[in-house]
Amino acid sequence: MKKLALILMAAITCVACTKKTENQNALAETSVEQTTISNDTTEQIYMVVEQMPEFPGGMGELMTYLGENIKYPSKAKENQWEGRTICQFVVEKDGSISNAEIVKSSGYQLLDIEAMRVILNMPNWTAGIQNGDSVRVKFTIPVTFKLQ
Numbered sequence: 001m002k003k004l005a006l007i008l009m010a011a012i013t014c015v016a017c018t019k020k021t022e023n024q025n026a027l028a029e030t031s032v033e034q035t036t037i038s039n040d041t042t043e044q045i046y047m048v049v050e051q052m053p054e055f056p057g058g059m060g061e062l063m064t065y066l067g068e069n070i071k072y073p074s075k076a077k078e079n080q081w082e083g084r085t086i087c088q089f090v091v092e093k094d095g096s097i098s099n100a101e102i103v104k105s106s107g108y109q110l111l112d113i114e115a116m117r118v119i120l121n122m123p124n125w126t127a128g129i130q131n132g133d134s135v136r137v138k139f140t141i142p143v144t145f146k147l148q
Helices: 024-031 059-069 074-078 109-120
Strands: 006-010 032-036 042-046 083-091 097-104 128-130 133-147
Touching: 059 109, 074 109, 083 109, 097 109, 109 133
Parallel strands: 042 133
Antiparallel strands: 006 133, 032 042, 083 097, 083 133, 128 133
16 A cells, blocks of 8 residues: 555453352353343353354464454545544354454544444454354454554
8 A cells, every 4th residue: 555554453352250159150140141132041151151152264364354354534544534443242052153242432433434434344264162062252352444
């Protein structure tokens, strides 16, 4: 890109409860979120599991995917807008992405939209595993937009 380099830094952040408590129920409540689905059953969304979901090829490939697929919006380039969008999504039992949302805006709607577009178009991940079963896991990814 003509003397304009896009540096994209992505880090996977997973919310974890590390403090041990005497009450195991309290720990379970902090690491699992309940979501009601259409057939009136409740599916758990885990924050931390025994085997976390993984992007195909691992973290390095995730960063490569983001770097190759994010297109810096031209208006953002012209105005020299930079920022970090924090996206959150659920990796489903089949590895697909659902419930994507922006939990913290970069301050620029165009950057937020671009981050979300790329998140929603990610290939399927390897599902998370808990007690030998595939489970739904919530993930948080900060996407940083920086011009140089």
